[in-house]
Amino acid sequence: MIEPTARALVTGGAGFIGSNLVDLLVDEGWEVLVVDDLSSGHADHLSASRRRGRVKLHTLDIREESVVGVAEHFHPHVVYHLAAQVSVPVSVLEPHRDADVNVLGTINVLTAAHRSGADRIVLAGSAATYGSAVKLPARETYARHPDSPYGAAKKAIEDYAHVFSVQHGLDFVVLAPSNVYGPRQDASGEGGVVAIFAAAVAAGKEPTIFGDGTATRDFVFVDDVADAFLRAASRGSGRNLNISSGVETPVGELYDSIARLARFRKSPRFNDPRPGDIDRSVLDPGAAERSLGWKAWTPLEEGLAKTLEWFAKRF
Template identity: 45%
Template sequence: MRVLVTGGAGFIGSHTVEALLAAGYQPAVLDNLSRGRRENLPAGIEFYQGDVRDAQTLGRVVEQFQPRAVIHLAAQVDVQTSLGRPDEDMAVNIGGTINLLEACRQYGVDKVVYASSAAVYGDPQYLPVDERHPLRPLSPYGISKHTAEHYLEAYRAVYGVNYVVLRYANVYGPRQDATGEGGVVAIFVDRVRRGQAPVIFGDGEQTRDFIYVRDVAAANLAALRRGDGLVANISTGRATSVSQLYQLFRGLVPAAPPARYAPPRPGDIQHSVLDCRLANKELAWQAAYSLPAGLQDMFMNMKQLNAGKMT
């Protein structure tokens, strides 16, 4: 089965491509390389350099490769960028998704697996946050990811392009950039590599739902096979404070210095954990990695841990 992965040279995308190959799929990648890297991809993978904002290029890629499904990961993912450049955020996350859906409609693609975000929920009214929670995003990023979900629903109803929407919790793992949504683990790694103390904003008791990238890749593949028209959270369902996270981090990297605490940042959500039972049931998927196991696997794969020291 041919599967096109937009943003496939990036963090989540490259792990998804590896999982597709291991499962016997025939993947190809579309990426503009603004964040992704060719070296993230396995040798010999079919690669198209292009931007989802370019409807003509996107259409030519879909026409040439003829995928049966698309895993749509190409996005503007930084909340701060969305606040400073909401027009760019809209062009990529909304306009790019519309361009993709038009190409899928025109060339007969059966299904789109769409990477959404916990940011669509905004400040949680209750925990854990399930898919029925009110959608009140607090940033243009959250708004654009939510808006694209509506376009997917419309294209299924009008044109028969099927979809699954996956709302990711805080993803971490090898190849993650130190900037962008959910990048606190990558920020810790980057600071320690530079010999600097990581900064924890507030008292460190704010909680997040950290999910390992290999589990997210597995969820993307599960959504190819099941869950038509489904909107589901992809998470561990477990809350971990940022201070607890750094304690686990230091347990694996004893040379890491104590964190430095700074005043809380305005607008930061205090607690966030997603209910993942719908994905467990409808996709026959669940997270395989605990946070300690995920962190350990991450360091082994990053090859940045040498005798207990970051290199």
């Protein structure tokens, strides 16, 4: 059982999922140190929790050796590792850079977790480890052949987490979320489709659907994902777990729900599918339910309404 005064070091804690996790940890009485280089995250995301005095932000690249000293000084019970180069297209264009952050950076964070005496590290994995040829719904036990450098790096870090547990006794859990959506998601570049649609609607512009709208994704609300990470502080030891709703939603239906909730009357534009876009994606969340006692509980319409509210305030 984690003590109420437990300490968590959260890499990537100024990002979309990370900052929502930090807010939950603070609500639960944790003391939190965020390590983030703010390359895609924002210090603003942490302002509510920082005002409560239980979060410190250390602006630092996870590849820096000093991460180890920072962790030793803070002495966390749990290290949450979410910092990453998160773009699949960038990983294809710049595989060295992707591996530098996502593999070498992770080895540095594993070293920091081990040297600082943390009880456990919880790492953000990815559905991209499965590759497009996997049988659906994808299960953790299936053979996985990633199609991108990003997927390959996320698969490699599962092995490194296992290696650190064997070599150094560092306990670990890898959580692989499906398509996470919610407040604070970045709508620029290739951010999540919900964020892109919600930002377009908030700005009064019709978004573009690539393909005919029948491609499916498995959407999971960020509060539910943060709860899975919280539970993984004390459950799921040594496991790699899908974190998903297990429900396939066509992107065209997603747009209809968003437009209905926002009372937005414009039809989307349609364009050709982009290279590498997959037709279907869905993960089996059964193992997370058994290991963490976790299940996605936020209905899509409720999560979309909260997301739209956040985007509406920003525009």
